[in-house]
Amino acid sequence: MGKYVPTTVTEREQMLSVIGVDSIDELYANVPESMRIRDGLDLPEGMGELEVRAAVTEMAEKNRIFRTILRGAGSYNHFIPSVVKSITSREEFITAYTPYQAEISQGILQAIFEYQTMICMLTGMDVSNASVYDGASAASEAAAMCRDRKRTVSYISACSDPQTIETVRTYCFGSDTELIVVPSKNGRTDTAALAAMLGVDAASFYLQQPNFYGQMEDAAAIGKVVHAAGAKFIMGVNPIACAVMRTPYESGADIAVGEGQPLGLSMAFGGPYLGFMACTKAMMRKLPGRIVGQTADVDGERGYVLTLTAREQHIRREKASSNICSNQALCAFTAGVYMSAMGEKGMKQAANLCMSKAHYFAGRISSELGWRLIFRGEFFHEFVTECPSPEIVLKALEDHGILGGLPIEGGVLWCVTETVSKAELDRTIDIIREVC
Amino acid sequence: MKIPEDLKYSKTHEWVKMLDADSCLIGITDFAQSELGDIVFINLPEPGDDAVKAEAFCDVESVKAVSDVISPVTGTIFEVNETLVDAPQTLNEDPFEAWIVKVVKITATVDLMDAKAYAAFVESEGGAV
Amino acid sequence: MKLIFECGMEGQHLSLIPACDVPEVALRETREQPLELPSVCENELTRHYRALSKRVHGVNDGFYPLGSCTMKYNPKINDDMAALPGFAAVHPLQPASTVQGCLEVLYKAEKYLCEITGMDAMTLQPAAGAHGELTGMLLIKAYLRDRKDTGRTKIIVPDSAHGTNPASAAMAGFTVVNVSSGSAGCVDLDSLRDAVGPDTAGLMLTNPNTLGIFDKNILEITKIVHEAGGLCYYDGANLNAVAGVVRPGDMGFDIVHLNLHKTFSTPHGGGGPGSGPVGCKSPVSCFLPGPVTQEADGQFKQVTPAKSIGRMKAFNGNFLVVVRALTYILTLGREGVPDASRHAVLHANYMMTRLKSKFDMPYDQFCMHEFVMSLDRLYRETGVSALDIAKGLLDNGMHPPTMYFPNIVHEALLVEPTETESKQTIDEAADVFLALYDLAKSDPEVLHQAPVTTPVRRLDEVGAARNPILRYEK
Secondary structure (H helix, E strand, O other), rough: OOOOOOOHHHHHHHHHHOOOOOOOOHHHHOOOOEEEEOOOOOOOOOOOHHHHHHHHHHHHOOEEEOOOOOOOOOOOOOOOOOHHHHHHHHHHOOOOOOOOOOHHHHHHHHHHHHHHHHHHHHOOOOEOOOOOHHHHHHHHHHHHHHHOEEEEEEEEOOOHHHHHHHHHHHHHHHHHHEEEOEEEEEOOHHHHHHHHHHOOOOOEEEEOOOOOOOEOOOHHHHHHHHHHOEEEEEEEOOOOHHHHEEEOOOOOEEEEEEOOOOOOOOOOHHHOOOOEEEEEEEHHHOOEEEEEEEEEEEOOOEEEEOHHHHHHHHHHHHHOOOOOOOOOHHHHHHHHHHHHHHHHHHHHHHHHHHHHHHHHHHHHHHHHHHOOEEOOOOEEEEEEOOOHHHHHHHHHHHHHHHHHEEEEEEEEEEEEOOOOOOOHHHHHHHHHHHHO | OOOOOOOOOOOOEEOOOOOOOOOEEEEEOOHHHHOOOOOOEEEEOOOEEOOOOOOOEEEEEOOOEEEEEEOOOOOOOEEEHHEEEEEHHHHHHHHOOOEEEEEEEEEEEEEEHHHHHHHHHHHHHOOOO | OHHHOOOOOOOOOOOOOOOOOOOOOOOOOOOOOOOOOOOOOOOHHHHHHHHHHOEEEEEEOOOOEOOOOOOOOOOOOHHHOOHHHHHHOOOOOHHHHEEHHHHHHHHHHHHHHHHOOOOOOEEEOOOHHHHHHHHHHHHHHHHHHHOOOOOOEEEEEEOOOOHHHHHHHHHHOOEEEEEEOOOOOOOOHHHHHOOOOEEEEEEOOOOOOOOOOOOOHHHHHHHHHHHOOOOOEHHHHHHHHHOEOOHHHOOOEEEEOOOOOOOOOOOOOOOOOOOOOOEEEEEHOOOOOEEEEEEEEEEEEEOOOOOOOOOOOOOOOOOHHHHHHHHHHHHHHHHHHHHHHHHHHHHHHHHHHHHHHEEEEEOOOOOOEEEEEOHHHHHHOOOOOHHHHHHHHOOOOOOOOOEEEOEEEOOOEEOOOOOOOOOHHHHHHHOOOOOHHHHHHHHHHHHHHOOOOOOHHHHHHHHHHHHHOOOOOO
C-alpha cells in the first residue's frame, strides 16, 4: 500500500492471482530490462502529510507578500469576494473532468455558458469561447483566426505588453508568419504609421486597450484604418476597464481577447490565468477551443453541450486551426462567479475606483514629487512617470511593505486598483519624499 | 437509395450534372449523406477558387466527424450554394437538389460512372441499393 | 434549472466595494452598450452555484475510468498548499529576492521532473499538454533551423495518436506523415522505415501507446528516427504507467511533455487549468522558452536560454498547478512514484481480466495502465454501441470510460482505473460493466434510452451544431 494507493498486500496477491501472474514485474514484460531504472529515482524519500505541509509552507514563507501593490503590467491585485473563493473551491467543480458526458456535467456546462454570456456582455461581442490559456496566447490564436491564403501578415502595436508581443512572435514562428510591429508615438499607436504599413496581404492588427503604458488608444479610429486596408481588427482589452470604456464591439473590433486574471483570480506568481476570446458572429466558426451551446434533451428539457466540435483537434487533427484541448475551465468558472457577484454595479464601481485612485496618485506624484507623466494622453488605471532613482525609491517602498511600480525604460509604470486606500497612497508619497 | 439516371458519379460518392460542354454542378450522393450522418455544417469554397480533380475542395461536418468532398473535375469554381450554410440538413434531406458548387472552364475529369455502374459500385461498398 | 441571468431582480446586489475616497474621474468616452450582468443577492448567488454543483460529477463522486486522462485522486493537501497566501498573493513581476520561495518551487519541480523523465532541462511554462506539444514541435524547428537543416519538414505520427499530436505539428509548420499501427497495435517498423528520410524532422510518440500497450521495439523506433536525422518527441500523457520504472530519456526520446493534471494528480477543474511542462536533452535546452530557473549559491533566479524560441504565454506558466504537482512529488517521493505506476498497471490488468469474460479485447496481451475494449461485435449483434453502454454507466452513477478513441478500434472504450481505486471499487465497477453487457443482450432498448436518472437525458447535439445558441439572450 502506498500514499494514495488503497490496495493492501493481500489484495495485490488476489489481483495477481486472478490475472494469472506471480508479480507486477511480469506485467511489464514488454519493457526491456536494459531500459528500466535500476537504482531508483534520485528523489527525496516520500513524506507524510505533516512533513510535506511543513516543507511546502517553508517555501511559501520565503516569499514576500506586499500589503500595498502599485504594480500591474499584466497581473493585477483586485479584490476577490469571499463568495468567489468559497464557491470555486468546491471539490465537485475542482475534480470534474471536461464535460464530454453532457448528461452528468450540466453544472459545468451551464456555468461555462453563463461565463460565455458574460464575456459577450463585457466586450459587446456576439460569441465567446470557453477560454484559452491566457491573454497572450489568446492574442496569438486571434491572429491565426484572421490569416488565410491571401492575407498572411499579422500586425501588432508596439504599445502592447512586451510579453504578448513575444508570445505572438513565437506562435508566428510556428506558422511561418511575418509579424510586423507598428511603432508607438508618445505612448500610443502611431496611426499614420499603421495606415502606411498595412499591406494588401495584411490579415489583422492587434491593439491593446488600455495599452501597456496605461494609455487609452483611439480604438474606433484605428479600427477604421485597419478595415480600410481589408484587415481584421483585434483588440486585447482589460476586463475591468471594459465595464466603463467603449467596448471592443463599439470600436469596430472583429475579435476581442484579453487577460481575465482581474476577474477573481489571484496573482499567483503568474498562473493559472485566463485567456478570453470573443468575436462577431461572422467569425464564430474560426474560434479555437471549446464552446458550450444550448440545446434540448429528448424530453424537451433545456440543456447544454459542447458544440461546434468539428473545429477541434480531436476531429480535424492536422487540419484543425488550433491544437488546444484543455483550457482554463475552472478559471473561466471563477470569472463567471466573480462577474455574477460583482454585477454591473460592482464592476463599474471597481473600474471607477481604479481610475479615480490612479489619477489621484498621479496628481500627487506630480504635485508633491515633481515627477512628470511620461505620456500625457488619457489613461485608465496605469501610468508612467519619470523617476530619478528607481532602485532607491522601490527599495524604500519595499521596506515599508509596498510593491512600487514596474521600472521600465525611461520611467516607472504605476498601477492603482480599488484595493489601495487614499491613506496608503498618501503614505507612499511620504515614504518616497523621505528618500528623494 | 436514390441514384438519378441523368447524373454521373465518382468513386468518392460525388454526383456531377453537366450543364454544357465545360461546366457542371457538383453535389454528394444519397449514399454519401447516409454514411456521414446528420450534417451540421459545410465549409464552402469561394467563387474564383480552383477545383482540381481528385482533390478536396470543401469539407462537410457532422457532430463527430469531418469529411472531405473530392472534386471530380478540374476547373474554376463559379458559384457556391450559400443556402447550404444556414440549412446544411438539405444535404441529408435532398442530396441531389442540394448542389454545392458550379464549376466552369472544365479541363479534366476523374473517371465517372453512369447510374447503373454507380449502383453496382455502391453495392460492392456495402450499401443497400 | 434557471440560468444566473434568470435569477435575482434589478436592484439586488452584494456589498463589496467601498465608496470612492478620492475625487472621481471618468473616461471621456464610455460604453453605451448595456452591461446586463446578473443582479442577485449573495444568498441567491450561493444557492445557484450549489444547485450547479449537484449537477457535476467529479472524481470525488465516484469511479472515473477515463482512458488517457488518468483521473486519479486529487489530494486535498495539494489544494491547501496552492491556496497559501505566500503563493497566491505574489505578483509575478516582484523582484527575485522577494520570491525566492516561488523560484524554489519552480527549480525543484524542474529538477524532479527531469529526474523522472531522464531529461536535462525543463520548462514549466506551457499551460496544458497540447501547449507542451506545440512547444516541443517549436523546439525541434528551432534546433533544425539553427543547424541549417531546413529540408526537414515532416513529423511522423502513428495513426493511433491523440488528435493534439498532428494538430500541434501542423501549428508548428510541419507536414504530418501517418504511420500505421501493426496488428499488435504498435508502430509497424517497416512502415516507419519507409516513412523516414532526409525530410524527417521528428517522430511524436507516446509509450505506452494510446491502446495501453508498451511498444517493446521502442529503442529500435527511436534509433530509426535518429539515424534518419530526426528527433524523437515523447507525448507524456501515458506516463502513469511507467513513471519511476523507465524513463522516456532512456527510451531514446529527446524532448518530452508531461501532463501534471494527469500523472501528477492536479485536478481537472472541468477542463483545465492543467500544466504541460516540456523537458529536453542538453542539445535542445538552449531553445527552451524563457524563463527557466537556475540556482547559484543558494539563490534562485530566472534566465532566458540563449537561443530561446521566445514565450508560449506570459509569466511563468500555471504556477499554482506546479505547486500542487510538487507537493504530490514530495509526498510520493523516491519509492512512491514507481509504486503508483506499478499499481496503476496492476489495477488495469485486473479490471481487464475481469471484463475479458464478456467484452472483446482486441489486443490480447497484458496492458499497461489502461486497456481498450471493442464493442463492435456487440453492436453488430445487438445494436448496442459503445455510446449506449456509456450512457448505461451514467445511470449506474459511474463516469464512462473514454469513447471512440483511439479511432483505429471500432466502438472503442478505453478504460483506465488508476492506482488510487480500491479493489472493492474496481470489482463493483466490473460487475456493473458485466451486467450492462447482459442487459445489451437481453433488453437493448433500455440502453438506447439511457440515461434516465441524470438531470437531463440525451441531448440534441445535431441541433446544437446546426443552430448554435452560444449565449443567453433576454
